[in-house]
Amino acid sequence: NAGVMQNPRHLVRRRGQEARLRCSPMKGHSHVYWYRQLPEEGLKFMVYLQKENIIDESGMPKERFSAEFPKEGPSILRIQQVVRGDSAAYFCASSPFLTNTEAFFGQGTRLTVV
Amino acid sequence: AQRVTQPEKLLSVFKGAPVELKCNYSYSGSPELFWYVQYSRQRLQLLLRHISRESIKGFTADLNKGETSFHLKKPFAQEEDSAMYYCALMQGGSEKLVFGKGTKLTVNP
DSSP states (O other): OOEEEEEESSEEEEETTOEEEEEOOOOOOOEEEEEEEEEHHHEEEEEEEEEEEEEEEETSSSSEEEEEEOOOOOOEEEEEEHHHHGOEEEEEEEEESSOOOEEEEEOEEEEEEO | OOOOEOOOEEEEEESSSSSOOOOEOOOOOOOOEEEEOTTTTOOOOEEEETTOOOBBTBEEOOOOOOTBOOOOSSSOOGGOOOEEEEEEEEOOTTTOOEEEEOOOEEEEE
């Protein structure tokens, strides 16, 4: 089991472009979480998804950000019209099922907006 | 609101010395608390959680509800313990973690 895979590891976008971050959960995991880490900050929860459902998006900015976890394929975090303030490390985690189970983290995608 | 505070951004000790990484939390209910560790160039991984009451790699952490603390301790630090350590809280009924800002531990030879 290769663990949670995120790609790309590094992504550079110009202001106004779109950023698409991918997360493949561990085999057998149906729960995915996205966190953002701004410089000098801790990880901040963004969104929690199960297959084809958004369960909790209370940490997602209201505009430009969206997430999906389709029946087939990886989870995608999409940021439209990126701005400099979106520059951060974005981490994905997955877990097999609800409640008191360990979430396994990917290595993150470092987004730089120039 | 839930909050996790790690007052030390950096902590430096010598090999063999005791180490304590502080973590305080703010939460009105019964939280579940975790310590995560990130070694250089590696992914974030769970070190320990308070409900399991385990000792992992010589580290222990006791939940003190009176002081709302969950400090991480090790009696004799090793160089390989050098890493970023994050304290995190999971509120009951939710699957999201609230992280502190992290403490960078450096164990000097």
